[in-house]
Amino acid sequence: MVAEVIGGIVSGSLALLSDAGHMVTDAMSIALALFAMKVADRPPSAERTFGYRRAEVLAAMLNALSLWLIAAWVLFEAYHRIQDVPEIEGGLMLVVGILGLFVNIAAAWVLHRSSKHSMNVEGALRHVMADLLGSVAVVISGIVIVTLGWTIIDPILSVVIALLVGHSSWSLTVKVFKVLLEGVPDHIDVYRLCSDMEDPRGVTLIHDVHVWTISSGLEALTAHILIDPSYEGDKEALLRRLKRIAHDRYGIDHVTIQMEETLEGCVEDHHVEHLIARSKPLG
Secondary structure (H helix, E strand, O other), X not given: OHXXXXXXXXXXXXXXXXXXXXXXXXXXXXXXXXXXXXXXXXXXXXXXXXXXXXXHHHXXXXXXXHHHHHHHHHHHHHXXXXXXXXXXOHHHHHHHHHHHHHHXXXXXXXXXXXXXXXXXXXXXXXXXXXXXXXXXXXXXXXXXXXXXXXXXXXXXXXXXXXXXXXXXXXXXXXXXXXXXXXXXXXOOOHHHHHHHHHOOOXXXXXEEEEEEEEXXXXXXXXXXXXXXXXXXXXXXXXXXXXXHHHHHHHOOOEEEEEEEOOOOOOOOOOOOHHHHHHHHHHO
């Protein structure tokens, strides 16, 4: 990072300075990810019954938003540089760019192993991948400037990298906001879940269903189950079976089910759209 800052100032390369800026945020994003993981390990309390698991989601959100800010700054600076292209020392730019490229490849390799299991780590990885793209742009710019003398390639490639950074961070941004809005996890089909939980004998209807993500790898489900009043089986065994369906088939760890024999007095929003969806093919 220090080498790229000095190299960017001396060589006059925007691509190198933007890559250095990425490296600053890389360090910050990795530090934030580590801090969030440490905070998330704190046990639940009476004041925070889910503990601090959402700290990882908030860290991912901050990392995603910071990527958008970086992309905006690079676009702004590139616009002015295209209007008035400065002199750039291509040789120095190329050497420092190659150094940054190897550092970013190593960092991406380390983070990739855990990114699929944590939005928090994924946010840090997105930063490093954006920086890796920046390093590639620096190397290409350096080669073009050294061989052809086209200094305008520097701001042009900076624009391309800024757009790629914005595009690559979009999926993380959507994922984070979906969690914060308590949307249904992508891998869970609520209609199928409701259908599976209505299959056991004795269950009349599942309603007031809520499925959401607390943090990466921890989903929760709450629901009301209407039981046939004439059902004479073991209701505790039925409850355990319903919980196993949610856990074993859909990977939901936190399951809360309220069993009822009548809808009288139930003032919750019933959320029975799954019945409408299931009946459409028959219509």
